[in-house]
Amino acid sequence: MKRRIIGERGLKVSPQDRQISNVLYTMDEALEAFIRAKTAEGVRKGTLTGYHDIFRYFRQWLDEEITNINDITADTIRNYINYLRTERTPYAEDPQRKRTGKGLSVHTINIRIRGLCTLFRFLYNDGIISYNPMQNISQVRDDAHEEVPGLPDKQIDAILASYVDRQFAQWRDKTLIILLLDTGLRIGEALSLTADQVNFKELSITVPSQIAKKRKSREIPISREVAKRLRQLLDETQQYFGEGCKLFMNAYGEDLTDDAFRRRLNRLKRKLNISKLHPHMFRHTFARNYVLNGGDIFTLQRILDHADIQTTRKYVQMDNEHIREQHNKFSPLRNIIKRNGIRV
Template sequence: MGRKFIVERGPKATNDRQSNNDRKTRDVRYTIDEAVEIFIRAKEAEGIRASTIKGYYDTVRYFKDWLNEEKQYTDEISATTIREYINYLRTERLPYQGDTQREGTTKGLSVYTINIRLRNLRTIFRFLFTEGIIMANPTSNIPLVKDDAHEEVQGLTDEEIDAILASYEDKLFAQWRDKTLVLLLMDTGLRINEALSLAGDQVDFKELTILVPSQIAKNRKYREVPISREVAKRLRQLLDETQQYFGDDCQLFMNSYGEDFTADAFRRRLNRLKGKLGIEKLHPHMFRHTFARNYILNGGDIFTLQKILDHADIQTTRKYIQMDKEHLRQQHNKFSPVRRLFNRKGRKL
């Protein structure tokens, strides 16, 4: 009679392909905060930027505020929970809630904002499932929210640009700084955070270029952006003034107290200006769209524009080129093949 021998210890293996991670979750429960910290540490190890990490923290904070301590553990979050949260964001949540200067009365966040939060939640829960921290991913069958077709972000009209620039009082430092920032954004298409992070040594006043380092650029690619001589002159004046008051190591854009001028502070100032001028919408990204549209209208090509705007995909660049009816009429009038036939000397049709 042959002898029996043991190959593996413990109970016989089952056929359900149960992983070690799955077995672990039966014995260990993680609170939402504990699980998120594990996720954040993993992302930090991957070299994710601090701004992205903040976005994850903000998403979880909004989600937990809605949960209101009803659910504290990750295994209590189901697909139904996620869907209920999405419905709350679509129909009940007030935009800019808590911001007394921007809070609106119309309920429901934009589809764009909801999908940002949903993408972050899907990334977090997918990680937790892969790591065996949760038994099931509650977001696995949750699609992004769809929206009816709507216009892309429009740039500003020439009349609105004129009104904005004329509203600034050049004798006041803060307003002259804001005007310089507006001109810079419309001259270069820089993102607002790229512009506000500029130091004096990132501007080449001789070659008329701005260096955007990879640490700041959204796509983590170093690039040089050309600027006009007129804007370069204003930046030189601004740098001289800020260095005179606040020292040589200051940023280009500072507030009146010698602190870094922030994107949120600029948004608040634009919001007040919007009401003063009677402009329907006014936020920093509109200057980037204005630059893109006018660059093409003035004869620039889309491939160069893609490089300037730092877009990885040219389809993104196409979305930035939104022209209103007047611009379409002007371009048609200028380039219509039939009109050129009629304009030929002595041509009759």
């Protein structure tokens, strides 16, 4: 008979001190207990949705005969990870993004591993399971690879030139991209903007703590040109949808979502024959260009809302063309040649 071990949350309990119950939890009951606890802790809705999705993907793969959470073993988890690495089709649920190859990226697999680790650690600490199958599971290793790259200048020009300003949706998307390139906002932060968050006089945007990833309010400067476009966009959306609307709305008066914007970028990517295009690339492009234009990395860290300067450094990815440009501009050899009158 499988038994439930109850102990103080977060504390190791010796086998002699554990209270044992005959209660068994189904998969759904265990997940519900986990979600209730995380909701009580104040975890945001988006994070809870992420946990739901991670567990849903896991459930879809599991054998239908496995119904109780205690039936999950470390071997079950390892088999699932191998499935994700070699058999799972990326974006299988999204026809527009579905890929022909097999195997998810290491980054995606590790996100799912971290989610399952959080789930099963909670279940074990709360006594819902007597054994934590994730205890000895490590994240998948990968060869060193470049972080999300920024967009080359030619691609940025092509993207902006592709929009038809006479059409509201395209003019709105272009305004959104220009905003991202000017501020480095996360796509969720940009799409949540309301009129009271934009200070058109002081040329700044406030990201409230309820939206910010670090739960700390911050103010970001914006260029005068961007403020002008946002003012025009706000006037038009308020005219059609009322004063309570957000800046970025779809043609039906609904909030523009990040998924909808990603789908629109995917269509644009195919149209312009660009290998990769998604919202976060504009944030990385801003970070790279900010430094190339003379901005200091510590100010950039504040703007991007990074807790660690090392994270900010990873965002500043420069391709060979930018490296050559910076070398030609700042090489100390030129001053040496000038001082010594060396002819070349």
